[in-house]
Structure formats: C-alpha cells, structure tokens
Amino acid sequence: MLNQKQAVLLESPAKSNEPAPPPPVKIHEPDTKTVGRVTVDKPIMTTREVDVYYGDKQAINNVSIDISYNEVLSMIGPSGCGKSTFLRCLNRMNDTIESAHVTGKIELEGHDIYDKKTDVVTLRARVGMVFQKPNPFPKSVYENAAYGPRIHGLARNQSELDEIVENSLHRAGLWDEVKDRLSQPGTGLSGGQQQRLCIARCIAVNPDVILMDEPCSALDPIATAKIEELIDELRRNYSIVIVTHSMQQAARVSQRTAYFHLGDLIEVGETSTIFTNPQVKLTEDYLTGRFG
Amino acid sequence: MMKTAAKIQASLKKRYAAERRFRSYGLVSVAIGLAALLLLFISIIANGYTAFQQTYLKLDVQFDEAIIDPKGTRDPQTLARADYGKLIKKTMRERFPDVKNRRDKRKLYKLVSPGAVFSIQGMVRKDPRLIGTTQTVWVPADDDVDMLIKGYINRDDPESARRLKDKEIAWIDAFAATGSMEKRFNKTFFTAGDSREPELAGIWGAVVGSFYTLLVTLVLSFPVGVAAAVYLQEFAPRNRWTDLIEVNINNLAAVPSIVFGLLGLSVFLNFMALPRSAPLVGGLVLSLMTLPTVIIASRASLQSVPPSIREGALGMGASQMQMVAHHVLPLAMPGMLTGTIIGMSRALGESAPLLMIGMVAFIVNAPEGPLDPSTVLPVQIYLWADTPERAFVERTSAATLVLLGFLVVMNGAAVWLRTRFEQRW
Numbered sequence: 272m273l274n275q276k277q278a279v280l281l282e283s284p285a286k287s288n289e290p291a292p293p294p295p296v297k298i299h300e301p302d303t304k305t306v307g308r309v310t311v312d313k314p315i316m317t318t319r320e321v322d323v324y325y326g327d328k329q330a331i332n333n334v335s336i337d338i339s340y341n342e343v344l345s346m347i348g349p350s351g352c353g354k355s356t357f358l359r360c361l362n363r364m365n366d367t368i369e370s371a372h373v374t375g376k377i378e379l380e381g382h383d384i385y386d387k388k389t390d391v392v393t394l395r396a397r398v399g400m401v402f403q404k405p406n407p408f409p410k411s412v413y414e415n416a417a418y419g420p421r422i423h424g425l426a427r428n429q430s431e432l433d434e435i436v437e438n439s440l441h442r443a444g445l446w447d448e449v450k451d452r453l454s455q456p457g458t459g460l461s462g463g464q465q466q467r468l469c470i471a472r473c474i475a476v477n478p479d480v481i482l483m484d485e486p487c488s489a490l491d492p493i494a495t496a497k498i499e500e501l502i503d504e505l506r507r508n509y510s511i512v513i514v515t516h517s518m519q520q521a522a523r524v525s526q527r528t529a530y531f532h533l534g535d536l537i538e539v540g541e542t543s544t545i546f547t548n549p550q551v552k553l554t555e556d557y558l559t560g561r562f563g
Numbered sequence: 564m565m566k567t568a569a570k571i572q573a574s575l576k577k578r579y580a581a582e583r584r585f586r587s588y589g590l591v592s593v594a595i596g597l598a599a600l601l602l603l604f605i606s607i608i609a610n611g612y613t614a615f616q617q618t619y620l621k622l623d624v625q626f627d628e629a630i631i632d633p634k635g636t637r638d639p640q641t642l643a644r645a646d647y648g649k650l651i652k653k654t655m656r657e658r659f660p661d662v663k664n665r666r667d668k669r670k671l672y673k674l675v676s677p678g679a680v681f682s683i684q685g686m687v688r689k690d691p692r693l694i695g696t697t698q699t700v701w702v703p704a705d706d707d708v709d710m711l712i713k714g715y716i717n718r719d720d721p722e723s724a725r726r727l728k729d730k731e732i733a734w735i736d737a738f739a740a741t742g743s744m745e746k747r748f749n750k751t752f753f754t755a756g757d758s759r760e761p762e763l764a765g766i767w768g769a770v771v772g773s774f775y776t777l778l779v780t781l782v783l784s785f786p787v788g789v790a791a792a793v794y795l796q797e798f799a800p801r802n803r804w805t806d807l808i809e810v811n812i813n814n815l816a817a818v819p820s821i822v823f824g825l826l827g828l829s830v831f832l833n834f835m836a837l838p839r840s841a842p843l844v845g846g847l848v849l850s851l852m853t854l855p856t857v858i859i860a861s862r863a864s865l866q867s868v869p870p871s872i873r874e875g876a877l878g879m880g881a882s883q884m885q886m887v888a889h890h891v892l893p894l895a896m897p898g899m900l901t902g903t904i905i906g907m908s909r910a911l912g913e914s915a916p917l918l919m920i921g922m923v924a925f926i927v928n929a930p931e932g933p934l935d936p937s938t939v940l941p942v943q944i945y946l947w948a949d950t951p952e953r954a955f956v957e958r959t960s961a962a963t964l965v966l967l968g969f970l971v972v973m974n975g976a977a978v979w980l981r982t983r984f985e986q987r988w
C-alpha cells in the first residue's frame with residue numbers, strides 16, 4: 272500500500288509499525304510548568320519552550336510537548352487559548368502571517384524546522400495540514416488529489432499518478448463515492464466529502480505528520496463519525512495532531528490530550544487519564560463544562 | 564407587552580413611509596439616467612442612420628478607345644493614366660444635350676462624385692476588353708445630390724439660399740424620373756479612409772488605426788499590469804515604499820488623460836524620436852493611461868481569491884510562486900480580464916492624448932502597421948464634426964454609432980466574463 276517513491280523523495284523512512292530510528296540529537300529535558308509528562312519515548316516531533324508573538328502580543332507562552340509516532344494527540348482548550356497558533360507552528364504556516372514571530376525549538380526527527388537550512392516546502396510536504404473549513408481547490412476531484420504528487424514530482428508517469436490518486440482516495444474512504452466523478456469539481460461534493468478529499472489530498476504526498484484544525488466543526492454528526500473513523504485508521508501510518516472543541520471527539524480519537532489555557536500548556540497526559548482524573552483544577556473545570 | 568407592540572405599530576408606519584420615499588428617489592434617479600441615455604441614442608441614431616445609404620447614379624458610359632488608349636497598346640501604364648473624367652463628362656453631356664453654357668456644364672459634371680473616375684478606371688484596369696463597349700455603370704452621386712435626396716436640402720427655400728440651384732434640381736429629378744438614381748447601402752463608409760468628399764469618406768482607416776493602437780495598448784498594459792499587480796499583492800512586503808507605490812498608482816488613475824498626451828509628446832516624440840501620428844506611440848500613451856486601471860482591477864481580483872485556497876496550497880507544500888501560478892492567478896484571471904477590457908474600452912474612446920501626439924492627421928489610406936501614420940475612431944469623429952458639409956454631419960453620427968457599437972460589445976464581453984466565471988469556490 273505504501274508508495275516507496277514518495278517516501279524516498281521526502282527523505283523519511285517508510286512508515287510502518289516498526290520502531291523508528293532514534294533522533295540523532297538528544298533534545299534537552301523541557302523546563303516547563305506543564306503538569307503531566309510532555310515527553311514521549313519515541314518522538315517524531317519535539318517542541319521546546321516555544322513562544323509565539325503576534326506583534327507585541329504573546330499568544331503562546333513556553334510550550335514544550337512531544338508528538339509520538341503513530342499516535343493521535345488532541346489539543347483542547349477554550350477559544351482563543353492558542354491551539355491553532357501552536358498547531359500552525361508545527362508546519363510553519365505562521366510564516367504567512369507577517370506579524371507572527373516564533374521562538375524556541377521545534378524539531379522533526381531531530382531537524383530544527385525553523386533552521387535557515389530547512390526548506391519550508393519539504394517541511395510542509397512532510398507535515399501536512401487539514402483546515403477547519405473544507406478547502407478543496409476549485410479543480411476536479413482527481414486534480415485535487417494529484418496536486419501534491421504533481422508539485423513534488425512523486426509520480427514519473429500518468430499511471431503512477433493514477434495509482435497514487437486512487438490509493439489516497441481509498442485511504443480517505445472516499446474512493447467508492449467519487450470513483451465515477453473524478454473529473455467533476457471537488458467543490459461540488461458534500462461538506463463531509465470535501466473534508467475527506469482534503470485529507471486525501473494531504474495523504475497523497477505521504478506525510479509523516481498530519482495537523483488537523485477542528486476538521487469536523489463544519490460537518491454534521493454522520494460526516495464527523497466518518498472522519499473520526501478515518502483518523503483512527505490513519506493512525507497506523509501517520510502521527511496526527513488534532514485541535515478540537517468537542518471533548519467527546521478528543522476522547523474518541525486520541526491517545527494523548529493536551530489542555531491549553533490562555534497560551535499556556537496546562538496539562539498533558541493519556542486521554543483516558545485526563546478525562547477521568549485531571550490533575551489541574553483548570554482542566555477539570557473545562558472538562559466538566561464550567562467554562563469554555 | 565402591549566405597550567411595546569403599540570409603540571412598534573406606531574413607528575412602523577413612519578418606517579414604511581421612509582422606505583417608500585427612498586425607493587421612489589432611487590426610481591426617479593434611474594429614470595433620469597435612462598432618459599438621458601435614450602435621448603443620446605435617439606439623437607445619434609436619428610442623425611446618423613441615413614449615412615449608411617448613399618445615392619448612386621446610373622450612367623451608360625461609352626469606353627471610348629480614342630480617349631482611353633488612342634494608340635491601342637493596352638499598356639497598363641497608359642490605362643492607369645488615362646483621363647477617365649472625360650468619359651464621364653461626355654456621358655453627362657450626351658444625357659443632357661441642351662446644356663450648352665460652360666458654367667452650366669461644369670455644374671452638370673459636378674453631380675457625379677469625383678470618385679466615379681476611380682470606379683471606371685478600376686473597371687478598365689481589371690478588364691481592358693471593356694474598351695470600345697458601352698457599359699451601364701452605377702457611380703456615387705455628389706454629396707449635394709445625396710443631401711437633396713435625403714431631404715436635407717429644402718426645395719422650398721429661395722434659390723439663393725440653396726446649395727443646389729433650380730437647374731441642378733431639374734437634372735437630378737430627370738435622373739430620378741428615368742429610374743437612373745438609387746439609394747444603395749453605403750459600402751464606401753465601411754471600406755474607405757478619410758476623404759475631402761463626404762461620399763468617398765469612410766471609417767476603415769480610423770478603425771484599423773484604432774485596432775493597431777489598442778493592440779499596442781493591450782500587449783503592453785495587460786502583461787505589465789498583471790505582473791505589477793501580482794508582485795504588489797502577493798510578493799511585495801507591506802512597508803512604506805509599497806504604500807507609496809500604491810498611493811501613486813491610485814493617483815495615476817485619476818490623472819487627466821491629456822497629461823499623458825503631453826508626456827507622450829515630450830518623451831516618445833521629442834526625446835525618443837518615435838514616428839509622429841503612429842499607433843505605436845498612441846498605444847504607448849494609452850498604455851500609460853490604462854496601466855493603473857489594469858493594476859487596480861487585477862489587485863482587487865487577486866484580493867478576492869479566498870485565503871483558504873492559498874492556505875490549502877501552501878499547506879500542501881506549494882511554494883509561493885506555485886500557489887500564485889496554479890491557484891490564485893486562474894481564479895483571479897476573469898476579474899483581471901474584465902478590468903483590462905474596461906480599461907481598453909476607455910482607451911478606445913480616448914481622443915485628447917492622441918491629439919497631442921499628432922494622431923489628428925488627415926489619413927486617406929488605412930495604416931498597414933503600427934508605425935504608419937493613422938488616426939483613430941474618436942479623433943475621426945472629432946475631425947468630421949469640425950467640417951462644414953452637411954453630409955459629414957450624418958457621417959459624424961454614424962461613426963459615433965460604430966464607436967458605441969464597439970464599446971457596447973467590449974463592455975458586454977466584460978459583463979459576460981464576470982457572470983460566466985463568477986465565484987467558483
């Protein structure tokens with residue numbers, strides 16, 4: 272199922288359930304007030320003492336957290352606490368906001384992603400993103416799924432491209448619904464289908480990490496259930512970081528949960544522990560719906 | 564509860580009245596605008612439609628060998644230089660044998676347009692076997708004849724106040740009585756260049772001049788304008804310099820067009836010594852004028868592409884350039900084209916800056932390239948509007964109609980583009 276050429280181009284080991292190679296540089300233990308264990312044994316991404324400013328205003332304050340292979344990490348917290356801001360640091364989408372300024376260290380398999388030598392194009396091919404509002408390109412379904420492989424030169428010929436497109440649509444659970452309308456515009460699909468098309472578009476370049484910013488907030492419960500199922504499925508091959516406002520969703524899909532509050536990372540832990548036995552009063556108040 | 568409801572009831576009446584008043588203001592303004600437009604169109608059409616027809620006279624011309632080619636060589640040079648006017652004069656004399664007086668004769672010859680000579684010359688050069696035969700030829704009548712037929716010369720006026728005297732009117736009536744006079748579709752108007760004789764004047768030269776001028780304008784202003792807009796909107800950092808540039812572009816769009824003409828005169832003609840009266844220079848000047856419009860429209864169109872599309876592309880690992888080229892530009896293109904067409908239609912109607920660079924010349928032949936001296940439609944209209952002949956009045960209006968036709972087509976294309984490709988995301 273895995274396409275080897277894609278993996279080779281993006282200089283990342285083919286994803287599987289085998290243990291990943293240890294990062295070349297051992298990253299230092301974080302200096303943090305966060306409650307719970309922010310590190311993991313085999314991180315694919317590590318962030319250390321990350322601060323984000325919009326102009327003079329600080330939106331993220333000293334956040335350190337690791338992301339493991341083959342896990343879903345959910346980020347929850349009240350509106351405006353900086354979840355999206357932090358998520359967008361992980362593939363440098365904040366670069367597009369002129370006032371945004373990031374300090375600290377963020378590494379992907381031991382390579383500093385904010386290093387001058389890091390190419391943002393390669394980074395974003397390895398750390399894909401799915402947005403809150405489904406945003407398929409106003410092109411055909413096929414072109415949507417083929418766009419990433421095309422710009423990164425992942426397919427040597429048409430049949431390889433066809434294969435990648437079919438593969439990623441399959442994995443996004445969309446193939447059966449769109450196989451007869453590949454040439455129709457992606458914007459003509461239903462909201463849920465559009466979001467799955469965006470996921471297919473993202474996994475067509477076979478990234479290491481997928482970032483999702485409230486991917487279901489514009490969808491109805493049935494479409495949401497499908498996407499959640501898909502996320503669980505994708506965990507076998509990818510690391511996923513998902514921002515969500517639905518605590519049930521976080522509980523259903525994620526293995527670890529991080530709770531943000533006013534730019535601080537308050538608490539991190541196994542999802543089951545966080546939801547049943549939060550250590551911090553703020554977390555508990557939020558989870559029990561006392562504010563948020 | 565009841566009190567609030569009652570209060571709302573009372574205020575409702577006032578609100579509805581205000582709404583009705585506002586609507587009627589709007590309706591009245593629209594009606595005034597439409598009436599003005601209608602008046603303009605009616606007056607132009609009423610003045611101009613007659614120019615699409617022209618009076619022709621039927622002559623039985625004897626292609627006398629003694630006049631055309633006395634030596635019988637059929638040498639093309641001889642045929643080209645022969646005095647075909649003599650043939651026409653002879654035909655007219657034979658038709659009206661009573662006219663003996665020299666002055667009357669000259670008046671008689673003048674009923675036929677000087678252009679008739681060229682049509683007869685053309686016939687002979689095309690087919691020299693006509694020499695020696697007698698042919699029925701339809702030739703354009705003089706513009707005075709045409710005006711009489713179209714009713715612009717009043718027969719009831721005293722003879723001294725008329726351009727055509729009683730005698731001439733009698734000859735014309737004699738033509739009409741024998742069915743040797745006809746109003747035909749005025750092909751000349753669409754195929755000829757300018758002429759001192761109204762019946763021989765046409766807009767083709769001006770149309771071709773306008774075409775070359777607009778071609779130069781389009782070739783320059785569209786790519787440059789789009790490139791500038793893309794750079795400013797997508798790549799340039801926002802700082803004091805780009806703000807300054809933006810303000811200046813907006814200012815340029817408001818500069819009176821004559822100023823661009825003065826600039827063209829001093830830079831393109833005096834400094835760069837480009838040919839005077841040429842569509843190339845006209846196009847350069849109009850490009851300067853159109854560029855700000857194209858840039859502003861293109862930037863607005865780029866700005867309206869939703870950020871979600873840009874984020875989607877960037878999030879896939881597309882570079883800035885790929886994002887613009889693959890996603891933003893195609894979506895913004897209809898808006899850019901619309902802006903360009905509107906800019907071009909403004910350029911098509913522009914005359915003032917072209918007067919400054921000498922595109923106001925009397926040009927008989929249609930230009931064969933952007934370096935030939937030429938004029939453009941609005942300037943042609945301006946030139947004809949300045950001539951005293953009554954026949955040019957109708958031609959002025961007819962040329963205006965043609966110009967308006969082009970403008971309607973161009974603006975229609977812009978509207979079509981806008982609705983056809985509206986918001987596909």
Ligand SMILES: Nc1ncnc2c1ncn2[C@@H]1O[C@H](COP(=O)(O)OP(=O)(O)OP(=O)(O)O)[C@@H](O)[C@H]1O
Pocket residue numbers: 325330348349350351352353354355356357368370
């Ligand atoms: N482009 C920006 N410019 C300036 N400030 C911003 C910008 N984007 C976000 N912020 C500010 O940063 C803080 C964090 O915003 P962020 O969007 O990350 O919150 P969030 O947790 O994702 O909220 P929500 O759950 O509503 O999406 C907020 O106070 C917000 O006002």
Ligand SMILES: [Mg+2]
Pocket residue numbers: 354355356484
């Ligand atoms: Mg958010």
